Amino acid sequence: xxxxxxxxxxxxxxxxxxxxxxxxxxxxxxxxxxxxxxxxxxxxxxxxxxxxxxxxxxxxxxxxxxxxxxxxxxxxxxxxxxxxxxxxxxxxxxxxxxxxxxxxxxxxxxxxxxxxxxxxxxxxxxxxxxxxxxxxxxxxxxxxxxxxxxxxxxxxxxxxxxxxxxxxxxxxxxxxxxxxxxxxxxxxxxxxxxxxxxxxxx
Numbered sequence: 001x002x003x004x005x006x007x008x009x010x011x012x013x014x015x016x017x018x019x020x021x022x023x024x025x026x027x028x029x030x031x032x033x034x035x036x037x038x039x040x041x042x043x044x045x046x047x048x049x050x051x052x053x054x055x056x057x058x059x060x061x062x063x064x065x066x067x068x069x070x071x072x073x074x075x076x077x078x079x080x081x082x083x084x085x086x087x088x089x090x091x092x093x094x095x096x097x098x099x100x101x102x103x104x105x106x107x108x109x110x111x112x113x114x115x116x117x118x119x120x121x122x123x124x125x126x127x128x129x130x131x132x133x134x135x136x137x138x139x140x141x142x143x144x145x146x147x148x149x150x151x152x153x154x155x156x157x158x159x160x161x162x163x164x165x166x167x168x169x170x171x172x173x174x175x176x177x178x179x180x181x182x183x184x185x186x187x188x189x190x191x192x193x194x195x196x197x198x199x200x201x202x
Contacts, residue, residue: 028118028121028122028125029118030043032114032117032118032121033046033047033114035117040084041080041081041084041086042077044067044069044073044077045077045080045081046110046111046114047067048063048067048074048077048078048081048087049081049086049087049103049107049110049111050111050114051063051066051067052087052101052102052103052107053103053108053111058098058099058101059098059099060074060075060078060099061074063077063078078099078101081107084106085104085106085107086103086104086106086107086110087101087102087103087104087107088101088102088103088104089101
């Protein structure tokens with residue numbers, strides 16, 4: 001039986017989805033970001049390290065879109081991490097607006113500390129679930145997300161829904177034919193294939 005617009009289930013679904021998103025972002029991710037960053041730099045700057053680990057070449061506007069911040073904040077984050085010698089930066093050869101970023105040894109160690117803490121925390125949270133359970137949850141979340149975004153998505157716009165969690169197997173690309181910013185970078189030969197631990201479980 002189809003769900004009616006006035007059904008309480010719709011409100012319950014929205015509430016549960018909101019709480020889930022809050023729990024992942026605020027309770028798990030941001031808390032661990034802050035623990036890894038300490039007082040040296042911001043959560044957004046640490047997220048930039050993770051972004052660079054997946055794709056080293058971007059314009060400042062690309063970085064801003066993927067991190068959900070302003071162009072000025074993205075530029076400031078790059079400058080700060082370069083001064084801290086956590087990032088190496090150079091201008092693009094073909095496009096001076098593009099910047100090539102790579103992690104230094106110190107930057108890689110900071111990111112590895114965070115990644116290790118995140119995997120450990122998530123393993124604790126998911127301890128009662130099997131690998132098959134998790135795959136089913138991933139599939140359900142992906143299908144729901146694609147369904148929701150599909151109602152207002154413009155296929156001509158670059159998709160930045162995944163933020164720093166790029167995955168090759170993305171329903172936004174497969175079902176909605178969204179133009180992926182990461183895929184554009186790969187087509188230009190400026191992006192390597194994501195490492196297994198940072199590829200969104202694909």
